[in-house]
Amino acid sequence: MAFTLSKAAVIGSGVMGSGIAAHLANAGIPTLLLDVKREYAVSAVAKLPKTNPAPLFRSADAQLIVPGSIDDDLGKLAEVDWIIEVVTEKLDVKRRLLERIDAVRGPRTIVSTNTSGISVNAMSEGRSEGFRKHFLGTHFFNPPRYMKLLEIVPTPDTDPEVVAAMRAFCERRLGKGVVVAKDTPNFVANRIGTYGLLVTLREMEKGGYTVDEVDAITGPAMGRPKSATFRTLDLVGLDTFVHVAGNVHGGTSDPAERDVFDVPAPLRTLVERGWLGEKSGQGFYKKIKGADGKSVIQSLDLLTLEYGVGRKPAGAAIEAAKQAKGARGKIKALLGANDRYSQLAWNILAPVLLYAADKLGDIADTALDIDNAMKWGFNWDLGPFETWDAIGVRRSVERMRGEGRAIPAWVEAWLAAGNETFYASDAGKRFYASAGSYAEVEMPKEEISLRALKERPGSVVLSNPGASLVDIGDDIVCLEFHSPNNAIGGDILTMIERGVEEVRRNWRGLVVANEGRNFCVGANLMLLLMEAQDEEWDEVDRIIRMFQNAMMSLKALEKPVVAAPHRMTLGGGVEACMPADIVLFSSETYFGLVETGVGLIPAGGGCKEMALRISAEAASPEEDLQPAINAAFETIALAKTSTSGPNARDLGYMRASDRVVMNVDHRIYEAKRLALALDEAGYAPKPRQRIRVVGRDGAAVLKMGALQMRQGGYISDHDLLIAKKLAHVLAGGDVPAGALVAEQYLLDLEREAFLSLTGEPKTQARMQHILATGKPLRN
Template sequence: MKNRTIKKVAVLGSGVMGSRIALHFANIGVEVVLLDIVPRELTEKEQAAGLTLQDKAVRNRLVNDALQTAIKSKPSPIFTKSVSKLVTTGNFEDNMSMISECDWVIEVVVERLDIKKIVFEQVEKYRKPGTLITSNTSGIPMKFMVDGRSDDFRKHFCGTHFFNPPRYLRLLEIIPAPETDPEIVDFLMHYGDKFLGKETVLCKDTPAFIANRIGVYSMMSAMKVVEEMGLTVGEVDKLTGPVLGRPKSATFRTTDVVGLDTMVNVANNLYEGLPEDESRDAFKLTRIVQEVYDKGWWGDKRKQGYYKKTKDENGKKVILELNLETMEYGPKTRGKFKALEASKEIENLKERLPFLLNFEDKAGEFYRKTFYDVFRYCSNRIPEIADELYRIDQAVCAGFGWEIGPFETWDLAGVAATAEKMKEAGETPAPWVDEMIAAGHTSFYKAENGKRYYYDIPTKSYKVVPGTEDKILLDNLRASNVVWSNAGATLFDIGDGVLNLEFHTKMNALGAEILEGINTAITKAETENWKGLVIGNEAQQFSAGANLAMLFMFACEQEWDEVNFMIQTFQKTMMRARFSSIPVVAATSGLALGGGCELSMHCDAIQAHAETYMGLVEVGVGLIPGGGGTKEMALRTSDSYKNGDVEYNRLQDAFMAIATAKVATSAGEMKEMGFMNSISEVTLNRSRVIADAKQKVLQLADGYMQPVERKDIKVQGRAGMALFEAGVTGMQYGHWASEHDALIARKLNYVMNGGDLSQPTEVSESYLLDLEREAFLSLCGERKTLERIQSILFKGRPLRN
């Protein structure tokens, strides 16, 4: 592959997608030029200010407004506030020449071929030869867009279809045009994966490409089954959300968020554009969908859709649900199905899916009708939309947030047995499936020697899934590389003398089994000549914190010796990670809260996925960080003091982060909040985190020096306590903090300032850990703390008391 560097990108079009694509490039440190059209009329505000259409502020109004709207939107498209400074705005008429400085030009204008051609004609005037030029189109064929363009333009042109929001949805579909240089395709596949953190999927230039073709078909198929079975909106969203490893928005809520008009447009375009599709009629709108569309109830953009937000007689916000029979809004329905009740104890999604699919009740019937139809449809799309089956799974999972794709789900249910049931239900799969089964191949995927293989239809053999060779996927190692395990953790050999400890409790909460796993892993690494340890997993969350159930039980029974022992064990385990004779690296992603944050901070380094959300949130359950987190923030604050700095300001930032349970919303914010040390690094692609953490271990193992306990932590004593006490009292009087919040803050204040010391003093880690444990223990005896813990454990929501 030719050495190509992307230093500056031009994004043409600043709408919802364009502005957010621009900001995601800024997230990774790339300079961006964001351009859009010039307004044709002045606003009233501009007229009042005496501005004209020739003023720069007016000419760039559309692009500037769009960028600011994006920056302020939720969820935020930026890792940190500072990255937006990398975006320079302008307009097509005055600033198109700026693309001559860019290495990549991305077109994101309105979905009209005539307008895109006008933009491309302008691009050719200023674009330097060899510059990448791509389109974010979601439906216009590539061959039409390059018509009339130069040879160099056509050679460097490709489709790059991002999914909204670009920061969070991992899919990037790469769609070559007829004359695209293969080297360009290879570069985009690699760059999207390594630098943008995307699941890059190579697509054919077919209507809606892969993800929308399958995803929209799946939704339209489900809509038909909903009408057949008379299910409610609430029932369907209960059946098609997290229980299947899919987003909470499930089916109808997703439609409201995306916009029913958008889904209808895609479905209509697919119906018109797919005359040869054997299931073309599935894209016809059902009676209910057509009626909701005709009423203009398109979802959030119209303030009502399948759901409607309103207020009751007391002014309290309520969410109403559309009755699909009467077309009137009423209370939300909560689907109750025997299958869902019976599956509650099945934590493992790969075990839960086949259980639900085969359950004999209304839910099971719904799953069989919808799953079998989608399985059949996907099998028939090869080789039309993709030559390889794994691309369909990759695209749907990354684009629609599914944890497990169609072919992998079929695998879990048993390929041959499910194929027979599909035929009985009138859903005959493609002939190649029968040929595969007849040849003795029992699955679409398999793992061997740490590698993941897929069934390749043309060769009738298994091949390694491309792009996974330099990634470490623990599921591929489960059959052959397990070193040790218990109920809550598994220790893997991930090669080159490095171990990986995986958690697999609910939300990866840290309990006795995981603490045993950490200690066992470190002991094995130290005594069996391993080079080091990675602590990481492939679950949605790294760890949502400590397991509170046992603590709650002991505290309620006033078994204070047991509570003290639990805290001490947790602290000792964290210190074990800190002072081991081998390097320990945390590979984080998703939530890393409370104990998960404390563990990460006590490792030698963190290899953080960009989407790691880390924080010390113990005040939410009436406590302070008790696993070394309070001590560690005091230590890091002490290390950050420099000559001339106002020490209290630095300490106050750390104090407030804990006292307000602030959570970093990206790895960038983790750095700003002090959770990541100077040798910690960020990985953009989630599936590369463990591999990158392994490389960090190997880097540290060369000449590794075992840490020793710190005894030079500067604390402020009574002077610092007095300053913070004033702030706590002020928050209490201003009703920003309850009486119990204030009590917790004062305990935190005492520990972080080193206790009752007459002057600033240097203390040891052990000293601060003792203060931390004492404060934690005392708070466990408070009734309001137990009420907060109880609310989290039994109601799943925080309590402010």
Template sequence: MNRSIKKVAVLGSGIMGSRIACHFANVGCQVLLLDIVPKEITAAEAAKGLTLDSKVVRNRLVSEAFQNTLKANPAPLYSKTFASRITLGNFEDDFVKIKDYDWVIEVVVERLDVKKSIFEKVDTLRKPGTLVTSNTSGIPIHLMAEERSEDFRKNFCGTHFFNPPRYLKLLEIIPTPETDPEVIDFLMHYGDLYLGKTTVLAKDTPAFIANRVGIYALIQSIRATEKLGLSIEEVDKLTADIIGRPKSGTFRLSDVVGLDTTVHVANNLYQTLTEDESREAFLLPDSIQKLMENKWLGDKTGQGFYKKIKDEQGKSVILALDLKTFAYQPSQKIKLGIIDTLKKLPTLAERFPAALADTSKAGDFYRTTFADTFRYVTYRIPEIADELYKIDEAIKAGFGWQLGLFETWDAIGLAKGIELIESQGQKPADWVYAMRDAGHTQFYKIEKGRRFYYDWSSQNYQVIPGQEGFIILQNLRGSQEVWSNPEATIFDLGDGILGLEARSKMNTFGPHVIEALSKAISLAEQSYQGLVIGNDSHEAFSAGANLAMLFMYSIQQEWDEVNLMIAQFQKAMMRVRYSSVPVVVAPHTLALGGGCEINLHADRVVAAAETYMGLVEVGVGVIPAGGGTKEMALRCSDLYQSGDPELNILQNAFMNIATAKVSTSAQEALEMNYLRPGDQIVLNRSRLIAEAKEAALELANAGYTQAPQRSDIKVQGRAGIALFEAGIAQMRLANFISDHDKKIAQKLAYVICGGDLSYPQLVTEQYLLDLEREAFLSLCGERKTLERMQGLLTGGKPPRN
């Protein structure tokens, strides 16, 4: 059956339902969002003369839920305009409309009787072949399909999204024995390609894969915290990004998710897992029970493991719960020796052995929790998954871990992992011993650019399926490296396309990365068809220029060095624009400052949907000078024929730079003119490098020709400067900006308007590059600029001086 999904009906507008609806709107679907009709009218409605029959009353619950979702931070939509793709309704008046929809997703309360009654109604209205799925996190999928028609059962399964659906990548597909295999294949493909998800095929077991393992790990971390007498702040530090987990850590993450969610899943697991050898582990600690009794559920109730209050001066203060006294105390800034040790190690693979070797309580915590979770997942095969890589993929995509548990185990070695488990008085499953005795030393290995996993049933390695559509640079390391230096690597991506990967801190543009960029373009021009610039970093595509080096030169008043540094960066950006082969840039996560500018100069940008792009240089007291100001003047010039007043177009660009505005998605970057209509947005970031390579090939095969530098950029001169000066003066008068902000904004206005020209006229790119470099240099000589740079380098936040 040839399926296409254009219209999706979401039944239930709670936190998950509304956000799932938003994500389908993100990918271009028309969405119908339905919920129940209120049983009582409110006083406000009665005062307006409304009744229970009024449409606005009948849609009150769905409307309020949807409006609350639109106010959520982080935003569930790529663009606010996408809200128009969602139609609201109720189960009584609008349920019949589902007959025109391609996919019906149930997201109602977690009660089997309620779900079955909903599906009975769906079964009578849906067209044959319509997909029907449930987003349940705990109810067995097969029970919901009982008594339904044969066609319903063939086209029904579980599709378990994780909250928030836009940001967490996991989508578990849970078929029943009667689900048509074509439906399973379609959903695995659609979730990956169109929804941007890591789609994992799961078994219909309690909590499926990610929650089964993730909730177990969470509860065991809480037990270890209490047993070792650690504070919740200490454990959050130990379980955060230092070991490749979310920055929030264990307890802060629990507050964000909501403790009731954790408790619901854990209680359900304890009740249903009668055969699990670790069933008792899901009995909640007394501290959790007490939190539930107090209704201290986290952010949704205003307090949980943490609580935010206002002090006598009205300043926000974070309090942390003492698990011994159950009293809140001011949260402490944690200093742990192991954290400093781990920070010095650049990769996670190096950090885990060091963490386990630590002799303090922190080391005890790591040994206790890692040994227990390593052991636990070995017994979940084949119960929840036949293949170990599915467990790793699910926990990474569902809980935001950079490495799965078997990948983490590989970092210390198979034998040492077994020793660790045994040192805690436990044993892994028998298949792990068999694996070791057969001479195998790791769960994963890479051969010829492909990744393999150990298959317990065949006792051999099998290739991880579905890698054909992905290019993972880590898999190419060594075998397809063309050139490298300490901070960058050039890869042969195949088919005549090179790939350049930055590996500096936050992938900033220092001398090594600039050298590699020049080398990559030269090699591509000599022997290849094109170049892709991108990386697989979890932190950032690029956070911009090397600020530490710039600060050092500026504080020493080495102005020739600063001028040379900026001139070289400008030259590198112009080489990206004017090479003889196509250059495609593949940004993701943070693309700030110079990380934005390289995208502005690419032949094409293939951006991950979650790309946060902006020219943020004013935050450290300067203006964009790697061609960023020049490029925005150029792009505004190209828009002057659109019908909008020219100064309005220029003002939008000026304000984006002057306020250091960062897009909240690639879609918003497009609306800000940082991306262009010909650029591409990719939902699944894992496909980013592969899609960028295809774009480079497409440009090359179309007969790519190097363009001449532009000399037709229309600038506004004094007319534009006068407009901006008036606005800047008003903002200073109103105290919205400081004197130094005013000075930076005036420099920006001067450059983006083309300087002191008596009337609008055409200028060259080099003319604008010279203007922005001169302005940048002058601002580097300002004491308050140096204070901002120092603030960012030392404290992570520049002062507003």
């Protein structure tokens, strides 16, 4: 059976329900949002555009959400394809609502419950056969837009085709990472995550560690988020955590496990006092105003229950983890140091690894599912079994045995069979431990892994320290950046030029994408600053020309080019995408020409491309370009960055030909598919265009606006200088309004302005400041 999921309903307009409705709207799905009273749903929808972090890609997407009440609008549920119940976490409340839904749902409507741990099977008891076949759990993690994990929890009655349809829909349309979980208390991620947090609390109490010490160990040093243990608990809400822990405490038949999930007394005391974390203003941390008026973060002493400014922990283990590279290196370094902090790390980690192994088969079928759940749901860099591989399975198990810890029988058997790791790879294929032997990780066709491809002989066509050209199949190659932070320097520019020639001769098309944390944070600012401080102006000029020439070569390639940026795509990263025939934005792409923040203007073609697009998109040769140029000027001058992929359209960065892909893991496959489609359609490169500009009169309008901002105290004198140079470039220089100019002419204007600003002491101060602190300097 084929399922069409084109319209949805969410019942419950609280934080979670409205967040799920918002993400459905992000995916373009009209959604009915119901609550006990219509005004509750109306209020929830009204809050969405004002909520931070933003649950919507674009504020306008809220129009896809229609508020209503359960009593008045229940009959409308017959018109939707998917109903998601998101009411209070009480079994009896959910069952009563599901009974009403059963009476009105369509025969093929899928119904799911968003629960963090209540039995899905228990909810479906007494429902009709058709309901039970179409019912399952869909546990979204909060906030739904940003958290990748979605746990799908079928019951014994759920139709397997419904599970398959929901998995495919949620992965492709909602961009989720799906793990199919067993119907056990807290499912997968919360089961292991809650266990780990409770173990941490007990080890803290046993060893006399402070809140600050525990968070120093259980954050990035252990391959976990910066929020570590106690900032995470404050964000989640201590009352919510106690409730989730109670699911296992009341649902397990194992006395030892029940003891672990019995919430420690200090945590219960905080909940009784109403110190619930961020939502109540204090929890394990509290923010106060210091004597100087600045915010100060205080941490809680669990013995005295008093707050104070904590001390930054220091020790051999902490320092070793800081110096190590990558999550695997950091955790090995942390455990390898012989101090109280490495002991704390081990005492937290060892029980979690053993617990994950013990629950394999009970909460999820595979080690891969458990690892993915923890990476996607708790933002761990490594799942439990990947962590075990990193520290050495055999060596760590020997240490566990020596400490009297119980080792799961299947782990003992795995090692006895001569296996040393839970994962293995061979010729680009990856395998994981399963049922006593290795099973291949079956990558969906939509997921192309450059890392895996590069393990296959002959897949790397060209390479240098900054970038590679990788064969991704079907005569398409991918230009991958892999310099530090993917910053664009000479290596990448050289590879672009070489790659263009290679593609021209031997390939059907080119994809520009990578698997870095961010697509590209811009040009190599350190190199530019060093040359400027040494007053090597010819070298600065050469670097800019090299950048511009590489971008123009990419644009002139006789084969289709598709760029697929993701996450931070700034400055030169934007300019590396602009020459492409299609830019395939990941839904979470933060895209912006931000050079003014370091005292410069875009000079790799960014200004030229914005002017060109405005000229090309004019409805007629007589259309007034000034309003569009004003908007582009504001976007660049204020270094505006899109808050999502779709929001790039609102800032003028997205063309009609550009696209958005919801699942970041699908971007390379989709980019390749688009390149092939262009080739099959008989691709021909666009001819060089003349650009109609607003000229000196238009520049005067832009400069007047900037002057008014200066007079109003909104910008500094140096900001005004930058704005005037930007206005000169965007307007097309000292030519009459309506003049037609060449692309190279605007590139020359960019380069001249960039060079002159590079020589300004205040620009150099801005560059130095952002390199040192990561924050812009307003001078």
